[in-house]
Amino acid sequence: MIISENTRLTERQKSRVLASVEDRGFTCESCHSGDFRVSEALHMGFLFLDEEHGTYMVALTCKNPDCAAPRTGIRLRHSEFLWDE
């Protein structure tokens, strides 16, 4: 099993991501579907020189079985999905 640098998300955090996807009208670049499965989040603020601190790339997988490129991602701020109640 690969243990990555990514952050695993709780179900509640994943729900917030999907809400953000819907709010932004984010769709799959390949098939234009808006139906995604959320997996992990990569903190980019430290690693990438063009990213602000607290910015994440959240991994999304298009649920359309016919999608040619189902793996995509959405850029979100920590405050948009990662906080805990």
Next chain:
Amino acid sequence: MPELDFPAWIRITHVVNIIFISFLIRSGMEILGTHPKLYWNDDSKPGSEWARFTCKVMPRDKLYDTLDEEEDYSSIVAMPGHKQLGLGRHWHFVSVLGWILCGLAYVILLFATGEWHRFWPYSWAIFPQAFKDIVTYLSFDLPPTLPGQPYNALQMLTYGAVVFILAPFQILTGAAQSPAIEARFPWYVRMFGGRQWARSLHFLALLAFLVFIVVHVFMVVVHGFGKETAKMIFGAEVYPMAAAIITVSAIVGLVVLHWVATRYTLAYPRSTQRALGKVTNNARRLLLHRLRSRQDYSRADLTPEHRVNGKPPTSDEYKIMAAHNFADYKLEVGGLVERPMTFTQEELRTFPTRQTQRVLHNCVQGWTSIGEWTGVPLRQIVELVKPRPEVRYICFWTMQDSGRDEPSAPGGGQFYEVVDLHLAYHDQTLLAYDMNGGPLPIKHGAPLRLRLETQVGFKMAKWIERIEFLNDYSHIGEGMGGWREDHVYYDKDVGI
């Protein structure tokens, strides 16, 4: 014992030595400036340096690499100055070749002619006499020369130490900084206490040389400038005024030589790279290129926080791939091969051979870290794709665009590096996907990087996306064999 004087060969090697050593010192300062910190540990841990020649403070909340730590030294102290490590290295290696050849000629003639007696302390009494000479100098007087000798006791011991201890020590500590030598003979580096000990000792020996030069010149003035320089120009204490004029003219000539060489190097870096490279490449290929890495550091030796060079690709494609743990990653292997192939991350990880090695990483800038790397031996990929007979090189194309991703390096374009095919067959040449027991971190080149343990770090391409087999690389980039060779004038073969 023959009569000891100042024959022509001593005078000639003295002049040649001055030229080479002055270039060595300035080019050495250029090399120091690229990582202006000295350590007593091979981890090169930030903050653990015992000496630093920079005021830069690095950020804590953002990834920085060692290119960001590089200093821009003036051409007055560094050759050529202004963050030109590649050109500084060319000058350093050409100068060291000349200096060693000059030194060899000097030592051979020293023994062949019997002049070595000038450095040999025949009696223990020489040592207390040398101390008395120091006291005499401090009393503003001049000590007498030893009977039948051209020097006094202090001069005999000092010159002997410089020729037979300091100069060889400088060569040995320089060689201990060669990744090819370190990789093949790890015991040799340990003999000095480690790679960073060798680098620190090399610097301290430079200081010793500088102190010697300053005191030596001062003493020439104290003993009588014209009289003393006449020995090194005419071989005897004759025509002191002419000797003084010639010496001052020679010093001015040396300064002009440095000025011209520096100006030319900065104005025509490519032709300097090519011309000096021609001198050193053959020597390096002959002495270092066939050495194979035999490193096996212990787990306890591993550096807790391996230093970083190069910044990760900032394209959204890369970031999305990283967020998905590189599930979509594919390594393309092609070019002049019989069977072009593509490998997924899973295929690379389930290769029949999985090799792990704990090795010392040598950055071209001078820092080191010790890491454990796991991956596929490159020779296995080579055997699968079957290069055509004409193949001589392998090019590693990466996902990094230097103009976009590495503001501390001049120039843009896709980062690539070319290595000789035969290096792929070395036991510890690896395509690494794991580091220190976990997946290769993004900052160290995830999902795949090259490990080439006999070369300095920049050859070990990170974030690899494609491997191409070639019989010629002159059509790629500027045709110098890699992005850093093209843009910052490094050597293609970097066993030292």
